Amino acid sequence: MDYRLGDLAERLKLELSGDPERPIRGISALGSSRPDTITFLADSRQREKMSGTRAAAVILRREDREHCPVDALISVDPYLSYAHLSVVFAAQPAAGAPIHPSAVVDPGASLGNGVRVGANAVIAGGVILEDGVEIGPGTVVLQGTRIGASSRLLANVTVHHDCVIGRRALIHSGAVIGDDGFGFAKDGRDWIKIHQLGRVVIGDDVEIGSNTCVDRGAIEDTVIGDGAKLDNLIMVAHNVRVGARTVMAGCVGIAGSADIGEDCMLGGGVGVAGHLRIPSGTTVMGMSLVAGSLREPGVYASGMSVLERKDFQRNAVRFRQLDDIAKRLAALEKALQERE
Amino acid sequence: MDYRLGDLAERLKLELSGDPERPIRGISALGSSRPDTITFLADSRQREKMSGTRAAAVILRREDREHCPVDALISVDPYLSYAHLSVVFAAQPAAGAPIHPSAVVDPGASLGNGVRVGANAVIAGGVILEDGVEIGPGTVVLQGTRIGASSRLLANVTVHHDCVIGRRALIHSGAVIGDDGFGFAKDGRDWIKIHQLGRVVIGDDVEIGSNTCVDRGAIEDTVIGDGAKLDNLIMVAHNVRVGARTVMAGCVGIAGSADIGEDCMLGGGVGVAGHLRIPSGTTVMGMSLVAGSLREPGVYASGMSVLERKDFQRNAVRFRQLDDIAKRLAALEKALQERE
């Protein structure tokens, strides 16, 4: 992939400060030394890192231009410009037959224009793949599911029956969408399965990470809102609702019927108990547990960082005495007060 | 799917209070407004929710009947009746060829009556699939494994060699059964692999969730008891024993050689250290760590719920002083006592 700096300026609609003919062959990190690349200065406090750059050009704010020894593109948000630029240098999958001969596409499936189905993929009857959908190798889409235009399912994904995925979704490898929620009723000492009759309904512009699981609803649907982004190895249980544009880092677990608002951010490894509500605009720091509904948006945490083991253990033992400590402290305060 | 209320009463062996000819086309939640559905009142305290129901009928206890404005089925356990009813409305997979032509079934595999193998599934030599087993698309079963009658493996499952799965198991998509346990011996600074010679042995009526991993034993077997239910993204390490009817919510991790009794309940995200014992009938709340054997059954917890970040951090800093705080408190108590 070989571009001229002037082309990139035009494509990103950024002001060019330098040689439009300069060749650009990739993106590099600010501290990297790969020549013929373009980099970006997202944080003006890192200005000095530009001084030794071997990059051919830097995307930066106007006020940082004078500190840059090489060509530049002027942006009001260099990090966003970098995001827009990244697609230019992304690998393009090799074009082959639209429907690989080894794929198994049921004659009862309906495929739009420009649909591509990879090797050894399986598309069941009643599936609707709208225009421009791409199905990766080894991916399985079961009966009655509808996938919106321009969505891409990568390799070895499984989408179960009668689900709905919106447009421009990106579902990463190994993800499982619409498998059964975890529901049982007790019959004496045995567990009787509650068959899961709801669906998974995913909005537009959603990204679902590798090996993430989104279970179908018990009766109603599990719903992921438009523009939500879920990282890898996340568990979304049945009947959960995830609001638009909410993002979750890896290894998050959301229990059944939790209702998570819009524009939330859940850090890695967060656990959310079932049947509770997290208001829109809430942030939860990594490795925290949300055990009850949160009333106000804000930033929440309960994940404690490590100490040296002997220090941790010394204090953890005292945690078990904490209620006792609090009571003894109150008794002391009272004794002293009475004495005065 | 279209039923009459009288048919459902007969099927569930429940007393009908209403019109046997009333059509029922699905199950709905108590607060839902879908007509021609049946719902259930599991908790009498929610009686008032029935007043505005648009459902055609409610499964309820006899004492709640008078509060119900529509037809009813009388049950001593409406939630259990709902579980039994759910199968009636569950989607039936489209019938096709029993063995899909794209499936690769080794001639050395042994298939019982009514076995179904999905598209692009792979069944190795020496595998035994008993009567009525269903293998989903993309699923791989490796040499020498035996799968009991009426068990179902959904899509893209992997079961490794020489494992045993009981009858009526349900293994969800992406699960990996019988891959190597994690065992190494140190040789200087390098790690030498310990080949894992045991198997996974799974009882009858077990459910294993999507992308859950159950590793084979190092020397002896990893064992999952009859009727155990494991949710998604669970890690069961080598040599673990899980007792009958024990249930685990999503994202649980069990380290090697842990011995978990019968009828236990582990909440989501629980971690269990290796080489310990959890007695039958124990419940562990979500996001807790079991770092040592538990002596008595009971309800255990260590997962702390979130605070606002600034409150959490203010207190977390003090956690590091907790041993010091306890000692200073004791010193004060002593000083005061001596003074008296």
Place this chain on the structure above:
Amino acid sequence: MDYRLGDLAERLKLELSGDPERPIRGISALGSSRPDTITFLADSRQREKMSGTRAAAVILRREDREHCPVDALISVDPYLSYAHLSVVFAAQPAAGAPIHPSAVVDPGASLGNGVRVGANAVIAGGVILEDGVEIGPGTVVLQGTRIGASSRLLANVTVHHDCVIGRRALIHSGAVIGDDGFGFAKDGRDWIKIHQLGRVVIGDDVEIGSNTCVDRGAIEDTVIGDGAKLDNLIMVAHNVRVGARTVMAGCVGIAGSADIGEDCMLGGGVGVAGHLRIPSGTTVMGMSLVAGSLREPGVYASGMSVLERKDFQRNAVRFRQLDDIAKRLAALEKALQERE
């Protein structure tokens, strides 16, 4: 598999104390009662367990020989000898066609000598499989990826484009290597995808567990060092660096750009925040959170073990008052001091 004890002594280069003709048909645990097996005494304190053994021979240290009632192999490190022995009794996959006829191998892929590709596997164009590579059934390797000699990818693995895996790697079923890192830039309230242009580069002798995800780098590469061992269901985010011989137990999550040294050990369920450094030789106990860089190697912990729920809750409530408790204690100390 049927060996004589003398053969095994020779193979492991251990001194034989007993009958070289004794048949050995497997490995057993020290407490097991399987006859015709060999077992090992890794810890001399467990000597007495040998007294009732039904094993035919024990691998042990010279000083334990006199306590052993059966034949023995003398080793300076019986556990390591057991590791070396384990491969002898490991199952050998049935030999079939080197390239299964159902596998889809792009003519633009390059396959070395002795390469095996399983049923329904997919090998894209530009892939290089060096000598002796084994690809399991259902596994997908995408364009431009290079896999080193004698590496094995088990079933239903996915390796994305342009990655590099070293020699003698073992990648377990369902693992996803090189899928996109999780990167977005905010545009107003929407998230714009940052296409992930880096690769995953994995060294020699690395093991990656079932359903573990290693994301490709954003700009530079995600790197796993030689001899590192990752268990199941681990999340390694983009740009992470894992040093040589570092081991991670199941369910670990590492956030983006974390830099983890050599010879570290991370317990199960550990979370590591992004953009931090863990020095070589560090151990982190299970279920702990590393929220900032660690300056010195050592043993760290923050995972608190369970209490009975009512005890836990009683103390957890006080955790929220901890800063207040500390301040009140300091005030008491001051009041007492002033009085003297």
